[in-house]
Amino acid sequence: MGAIFALGGVVLIQEYGAPKRDDEGNPIEDEYSKYSILPQYLLRFYKEALAFKKVIEEPSRTKLLPDPVPEPYIQPPYTLSLEITGVLVHPEWSYYTGWRFKKRPAVDFFLQQVGPPLFEVIVYTKENGYTAYPIVNSLDPQGYVMYRLFRDATRYQDGHHMKDLQALNRPIKRVIHVDWDENAIKLNPHNSVRLRKWEGEMNDRTLMDLAVFLKTIAESGVDDVRGVLEYYSQFEDPLAMFRENQRKLAEQEMIAQQAAKERVTPAWSAFKARV
CATH class of the missing domain: 1.20.5 (Single alpha-helices involved in coiled-coils or other helix-helix interfaces)
Structure with missing residues (x-):
């Protein structure tokens, strides 16, 4: 096993530490060309490794959402960001069906109540796009969810995928994120509603209460939601x-x-x- 890992390391260094080449196959000089062969390859490999680490840790783009729509189109005054797993659905696995996602009671009512014109609803989840995309399609046939952000849009720190609400390209004082994971909301705790993780109970009424809570904030015209959310977060x-x-x-x-x-x-x- 040690020999296999060593050989793999040599192959990676040879692949990612090699100099770039032009159209004719000639090596292109860079800042490492002045060193001998081994330091050249090691330094280039280290640079590539840092770049790969940055891609994993930081959101895929600086603006996660496009600019707000101009008039005469209607831009909802508030942005509602939702995790789906543990908030809207619960994953279950069995030998017979594989992975399935149970729909939380009152999801349809919730999306209808908090959708436009009150909130611009987005999904912001730590799930991969190939997993989450069909789930959202199934949950939201009416199209209340305006944008979808997946794992590549999170900020990976200390082993956790964190939601960076500052990168949403929306006024932060008008953004609310709903999640169950305290690590996911560390970057913007005062913009977050942290719920108990839903484990599949079918007598749950949380989304009905949440819809009333969010509608009350929006219909009251609260200028900065952080004050309201910070008050309720203490409970x-x-x-x-x-x-x-x-x-x-x-x-x-x-x-x-x-x-x-x-x-x-x-x-x-x-x-x-x-x-």
Whole structure:
């Protein structure tokens, strides 16, 4: 095995350490040509290895999304970025079927509620394109998802594929990313909603609650979503806390309406008495 690996290393150095050649097959001089043969090959190989490492670690392009559409086209005011595995689907494997992806309850409702004109919906996943593309096609036959970003668009650091929301070419204060993996959101934690990873339970209602949460943010015209998301991120279950806050708000509004009604009723009775 050691001999095989050594031979493989020699072949790689010979392949990637060789000088470039012109159309006639003659070596092209570069910054390493002044060295003897072995240092030349080693330095070129090292340079190629660094370039390959950069390709793996950094997103495939500096702008992951095209520029916002100009008028008269409608550009949604907010951008919603979604991981799919563990958020919208759950992978399952068996000897009989191989890998299959279970669809989370209320996916159709969720996409319909958060789609344009409120949000520009994109998929931003650590999955490879050949895996994720057919999944998105199956989940979104209506076409609410406007763009799809796969593993090559992530930033690979410390053994994790991180979502770089700064590279989306959108105002960062209007971007929301939904994920379950705390490592995936390390670059932009204040723009993220971190959910519990969905493990395939069919009585789950998370996407319904999430749709209401996101619609409330968009319809309220929040200028910077980071303040709202940072507040809810301190809770173990941010959607449960949102439901509780909504319940308290509805209760306060009911009490205020009742108080206003009680103030009006005596005044009306006094007016009738005078008449």
